[in-house]
Amino acid sequence: MSAKKENRIRAPRGTSDYLPDRAASIHRLDRLAGEVFSNYGYQRIITPTFEDTALFTRSIGEASDIVRKEMYTFEDRGGRSLTLRPEATAPVVRAFIEHNLGSQSLPVKLYYFSNMFRYERPQAGRFREFWQLGVEALGSPEPSLDAEVITLAADFLRALDIREGLMKIGSMGDENCRPQYTLILQKYLEEKRDSFCPDCGERLKFNPLRVFDCKNSECQKALADAPKMIDYLCDECRDHFDGVGRLLKEVGIEFSIDPMLVRGFDYYTRTTFEIQSSQLGAQNALGGGGRYDRLVSDYGGKPTPAVGFALGIERLLAALKAEENVDLSTPRKIDVFLIVIDNEHRDQAFKLAIELRRIGLSAEVDYMNRSTRSQMKLADKMGAEYALILGPDEMARGEVVMRNLSTGEERPEKLSSVADKLGKIKGFE
Ligand code: AMP
Numbered sequence: 001m002s003a004k005k006e007n008r009i010r011a012p013r014g015t016s017d018y019l020p021d022r023a024a025s026i027h028r029l030d031r032l033a034g035e036v037f038s039n040y041g042y043q044r045i046i047t048p049t050f051e052d053t054a055l056f057t058r059s060i061g062e063a064s065d066i067v068r069k070e071m072y073t074f075e076d077r078g079g080r081s082l083t084l085r086p087e088a089t090a091p092v093v094r095a096f097i098e099h100n101l102g103s104q105s106l107p108v109k110l111y112y113f114s115n116m117f118r119y120e121r122p123q124a125g126r127f128r129e130f131w132q133l134g135v136e137a138l139g140s141p142e143p144s145l146d147a148e149v150i151t152l153a154a155d156f157l158r159a160l161d162i163r164e165g166l167m168k169i170g171s172m173g174d175e176n177c178r179p180q181y182t183l184i185l186q187k188y189l190e191e192k193r194d195s196f197c198p199d200c201g202e203r204l205k206f207n208p209l210r211v212f213d214c215k216n217s218e219c220q221k222a223l224a225d226a227p228k229m230i231d232y233l234c235d236e237c238r239d240h241f242d243g244v245g246r247l248l249k250e251v252g253i254e255f256s257i258d259p260m261l262v263r264g265f266d267y268y269t270r271t272t273f274e275i276q277s278s279q280l281g282a283q284n285a286l287g288g289g290g291r292y293d294r295l296v297s298d299y300g301g302k303p304t305p306a307v308g309f310a311l312g313i314e315r316l317l318a319a320l321k322a323e324e325n326v327d328l329s330t331p332r333k334i335d336v337f338l339i340v341i342d343n344e345h346r347d348q349a350f351k352l353a354i355e356l357r358r359i360g361l362s363a364e365v366d367y368m369n370r371s372t373r374s375q376m377k378l379a380d381k382m383g384a385e386y387a388l389i390l391g392p393d394e395m396a397r398g399e400v401v402m403r404n405l406s407t408g409e410e411r412p413e414k415l416s417s418v419a420d421k422l423g424k425i426k427g428f429e
Contacts, residue, residue, distance in 0.1 A: 014128025025317055030113050033133050036159050040152050042111040042135050047091040053081040059090040059295055061266030063207040070118040084117035089308055092136045097301035106139030125283030125315055134310035141305035143243030146271045146291055149307050154253050162319050165286055169273045170261030171241045177234035182208055184227050195222035212262040228259035240270055267292040279322035287311030335361040336386045337379030341372050345390045355419045360428040
């Protein structure tokens with residue numbers, strides 16, 4: 001590689017430029033989410049890209065992989081410790097408390113579409129900057145709210161025509177039943193300690209449930225006979241779990257119960273769920289979420305039970321591509337291309353293009369001194385519906401030629417009124 005090339009600055013490892021086609025797909029996902037989510041009564045929220053570091057260390061948990069290894073934490077010039085958001089639940093909860101949103105009629109239902117940052121080892125489906133679409137519904141402990149959130153996630157995938165999503169549901173219990181279960185699990189893990197990887201050896205001391213998250217196949221094997229939270233739920237948690245399942249069945253959501261489903265954040269209580277895709281290889285989770293009844297009060301807010309989920313946008317796009325069913329990147333088509341034959345008419349073409357755009361049409365004009373032939377080719381390539389040709393003879397009479405590029409039909413039009421005329425044809429006044 002030449003020295004010059006080596007010095008070239010590239011996008012940081014684990015990040016990507018979303019070039020226009022991909023950016024357009026993301027924009028369409030965002031719009032579609034807006035439609036589906038607003039039918040369910042969710043409103044958009046935008047929180048800062050970075051937050052006080054303590055917001056995440058407290059909520060996600062000191063022992064979690066995210067806090068231990070994956071946060072982009074920096075000190076600003078004022079000596080504050082800040083962190084680029086690795087997830088959005090904690091920021092939304094902070095905003096909920098800070099702006100007293102709990103005083104509105106409950107539940108408060110919010111959604112976000114934001115970029116997240118995690119210092120992970122980049123690989124297919126795993127990046128250092130990625131996008132998530134998620135919801136948070138705050139204010140009700142009812143299983144119907146869990147069922148609503150899960151149904152919304154499933155309906156959104158349905159709207160995208162993603163058919164290969166598998167919904168898995170579990171429960172993490174609550175403060176009544178989880179501590180007792182954790183001790184039982186810890187005892188089991190201690191007995192089998194030698195079967196686990198060194199990381200799990202650490203986990204079983206501080207956070208035994210996290211062992212279920214380990215991808216190591218030996219650890220997974222050793223876990224096959226481990227006691228499962230789902231068998232140790234207290235009566236309230238069991239009723240809640242059954243309630244969620246019953247409602248999901250009533251609205252036709254297919255799911256399976258996964259007794260090993262423990263999600264990587266400390267704040268979950270009761271319901272957890274994950275949507276996997278058979279199309280995605282190792283990083284097969286399209287998204288997931290769960291209930292977090294204690295998080296708002298842990299931050300000093302009024303006790304407010306809540307539930308939410310996040311879907312990974314890059315993984316949704318990968319699943320769409322794998323299923324080859326929806327092409328979100330519509331090729332750009334324009335209304336009008338202005339073709340200049342004589343260079344002296346370039347300024348008039350420029351003015352006319354602006355006039356057309358101001359009416360509401362998409363119009364393009366050549367800025368590269370192309371030949372007439374090349375301009376024609378470009379108009380075709382851009383899928384222009386009309387060409388306006390500024391020929392010298394016509395221009396001398398104050399006219400241009402308007403050509404319909406699909407029929408080839410053409411006729412002269414007055415330069416002074418052609419924009420209005422095209423505007424009317426296209427339905428703009
Ligand atoms: P989590 O917030 O970890 O529950 O992740 C929710 C979803 O976000 C996952 O199921 C993935 O689809 C996506 N996701 C999480 N981490 C990454 C990452 N590093 N790169 C791309 N997508 C991610």
